[in-house]
Amino acid sequence: MATPVKRPDHDAVRSFPKPEFTDAEAGALDFPSSTSRSYNYFEPAKLRATTYEDVTFDVQPDPARYLTQGWIYGFADGEGGYPQDWTALKSNDWHQFRDPNQEWEQTIYRNNANVVRQIQQNLANAKLAGAYAGWSPGWMHFVERNLGAWMHAENGIGLHVFVACQRSAPTNMINNAMAVNSAHKLRFAQDLALYNLDLSEAGIGFDGSVHRSVWHEDPLWQGVRENAERLTAIGDWGQALFATNVVYETLVGGLFRSHLVMQISARNGDYVTPSLVGTGENDYARDLAYTRSLLTLLVRDAEHGAANRAQLQEWLGEWLPVSLHAAHELQPIWSHPAERVVPFADSLAAAKDDLREVLSDLGLEEPKELAE
Known part of the structure; x- marks a missing residue:
């Protein structure tokens, strides 16, 4: 005979464990902004914080600001988080940097989408005409x-210099700017590749494959190739930024893009190429702006300014001869077009002036090689 099951008395009063709230250390402390509803936990560059500052500032944590227990993760060699000794440059406060372009996720997609649409329209119109x-x-x-x-x-610099560097700096503000820099380079390289494909299919006898042998074998381009490949081997992110955006881009990149292609295309009956190359020049103008802003901040640092200037001067002495050599190796291509418009000497002088302007802003001495 089965034993009857005793059912609970539904009218009985039941008891449940009651939560106990304790004063955990972080919750019990009073912070300067504990009663504030603005959530401004940083000092904005201007009177009010911009959207750029709101979405980028302190996204990357820093033990000097909030992680009182230190980095919560590290590398196999014992280093944690974002070591400040990944560059020889020093700062009293890396968080002072603000990107003058105010790039963040929305602006990256919006700006690059606008450029791509402009290029596609230009190429489509060129085909129709x-x-x-x-x-x-x-x-x-x-x-x-x-x-x-x-x-x-462009592809090598974007992929192997800036993609490699964009995680290395000690703040999200700096890394974000370098990430955009890499996106600029890779997009421009892709634009050139698509342009090369369009020309190959235009029925004008354009050889769309010869660029590979030129890059690998043509003596005129081996100085540029050496310069670009040596930049990819730099381990110090600050040195890579300075050697690329200040030295290489003014003496080699600007020399070729701005002081050659942009100057002579129209005289040779080509109104399409300058519209494409002009987007790369606009990208570089923005990338140089954040580079100058960051380096100016470092050379004016109250404690480390003099040491930073000395370090940049040393790097300038190391990389200036490399980029000048690359520039001089390109000289014969100035004679290839039927309409030359500008001689190589004038183009190189303009590129040197561009570099002098940046060096003057940074308080660096002009090397004697620039006068030669």
Whole structure:
């Protein structure tokens, strides 16, 4: 016979464990902004914080500000988080840097999408108008070899310099700017690749594959290739930023893009290429702006300014000869187009002036090589 099951008395009063609230250390402390509803836990650059500051400032933690227990993760060699000795440059407060371009996620996509749409429209209009049919064989030869080779330089710098560096700096503000820098380079390299493909399919006899042999074998481009490859081997993110955006980009990048291609394309009947290369120049203007802002902050640092200037001067002495050599190796391509417009000496002098302007802002001495 089965034993009857005793059911609980539903009318009985039941008891439940009651939560006990204790004063955990963080919750019990009074902070300067404990009663504030603005959530401004940092000092904005201006009167009110911008959206850029709200979404980028302190996204990357820092033991000097909030992580009182130190880094909560580390590397196999014992270093934790974002070591400040990943560059020889020093700062009293790395968090003072603000990107003058105020780049954050929304602006990155919006700006690059606008550039891509502009380029696609220009290329589509060029096809409809048959703009490539009027190119002379000499100009077509110049574009397929030299603009195609430059695509490799942009891709290498973007992928192996700035993508590598964009995680290394001690604040999210700096890393974010370098990440955008890498996106600029990679997008521009892709633009050049798509342009190369369009020209190959335009029925004008354009050789869309010759750029590979030019980059690998043409003696005129081996100085640029050496310069770009040596930049990718730099371990110090501050040195990589200075050597690339200040030295290489003014003496080699600006020399080729601005002081050659942009100057001579129209004279050779080409109104499409400058619209494409102009986007790369606009990218570099923005990238140079954040670079100058950061380096100016470092050379004016109350404690480390003099040491930072000395370090930049040392790096300038190391990388200036490399980029000048690369620039001089390119000299013969100035004679390739039928309409030359500007001599190499004038283009190089303009590129040197661009570098002098940056060096003056940073309080660096002009090396004697610039006067030669």
